[in-house]
Amino acid sequence: MTIRVYVQSEYLSDVQFVEVDDDATLHDLNGAALELLPAGTDVSELSLSIEDDQYDDEEADRPEVTHVRDLKKGHGIRIHLHRCKHVEVYVRFANETVHRKFRPATTVGRVRNWAGRKLGMEPGDIAEHVLQVAGTTEQPDVDVHIGTLARCPQCSLTFDLVPAHRING
Template identity: 35%
Template sequence: MRLFVHREEHANPEAIEADGSSTVGDLIGRAGLQNGGDADVTAWLEDADEPLDRGATLDEAGLVDGARLHVARRKKIEVSVRYAGETKTRDFRPNVHVQRVFKWAVGESGFDLPATERAKHTLAVCGAETEADRYAHVGSLASGGRVCFDLAPKARYQG
């Protein structure tokens, strides 16, 4: 099966061919984040609440062709969002999409923007010239276990 593996501090996933009888631990090793038995490294199915069992086979873990995973040393990423001179911070799992961070940032627990304003805004990595890919994993964008986003008007990045 072909799996798409996202890693810490790597914006683009790597396609890895694997057999269903390989273990999650084998996959972690192939992703290059483990030197033997580094038990701190975990693999997460995209947007899952818990990491996969390292001893489970890929078949036992329920992985299918085309599955997307995130392999990381950290189980939480500190995410900060800046807007209108204020910063809000919350921890997210490394396999969470930027789109989910956006929903939090514009929602009640974040900056509580009205629906009409939500549609006019986007997230960009702090200091970046373009919008963040809404399907990127926050762990892929993080450095040192942290990532910062600006909640900015979409018009800023268009044309």
């Protein structure tokens, strides 16, 4: 059986996908995903991360994942290829700044929820805010990987937590 895997990367302007057999190894998946990158891309420093993986690199209780079938979730498999193993994320709100390192495959939505909790916001208040890339008007969708917004070698990103646009009518 084949599985569709969605791929984001600092080198891709939009989400791409690749189909692999569910018995494929992570090494096989990595190879198939690398083929999506533009010709001439130096892939020697790229690492693969899994969307919203909640485990840190050194955690002893991290489950062993060796095959694509082990990655299946309700919303499909989403991965990220990036030169940075982590992205240092800063979120500014009401004269406060919180920061933490995340993997490149972490979604903007997960960062927003983490920052809101860290800043002491209630879940309903968090839902009424969006992350905006600092110094811009860009408000990435909640399913965008932060790695698509961060460039190597800086491996950092600053957001402002701002009220979401409300449409009355």
